[in-house]
Amino acid sequence: MTKAEIVNNITDATGMEKVDVQQVVELFMKEVKSSLETGENVYLRGFGSFFIKTRAKKIGRNITAGKPIEIPAHNIPSFKPAKVFLEKVKTNVKVQG
Numbered sequence: 001m002t003k004a005e006i007v008n009n010i011t012d013a014t015g016m017e018k019v020d021v022q023q024v025v026e027l028f029m030k031e032v033k034s035s036l037e038t039g040e041n042v043y044l045r046g047f048g049s050f051f052i053k054t055r056a057k058k059i060g061r062n063i064t065a066g067k068p069i070e071i072p073a074h075n076i077p078s079f080k081p082a083k084v085f086l087e088k089v090k091t092n093v094k095v096q097g
Contacts, residue, residue: 036077048081 007025011018032050035042042050057073081089 044082046082046084048079048085050077050079052076053078 003025007018007022010016010021010025014021032042036050036052039052041052044050052075054075055073058071059068060071061067062069
């Protein structure tokens, strides 16, 4: 599902103007990003948590040169779904493969 599809679904469900819904969705994403960029976690009860995960430094390999390289420790944004959300996905979505 794309952002445009989310906006369309919310517009259809609420009857709000598409422009207003798009602005709210954009502001929501902006708030989540700005919170994570300043190191603040975002908790959405019943949905999940957005947080910063620290990756330890490690040794990787430059495939073209065939030499080991050091990948420094770094932070990445991460998402952990709420238990209720996770259980719904586990029971409602068929395993692919």
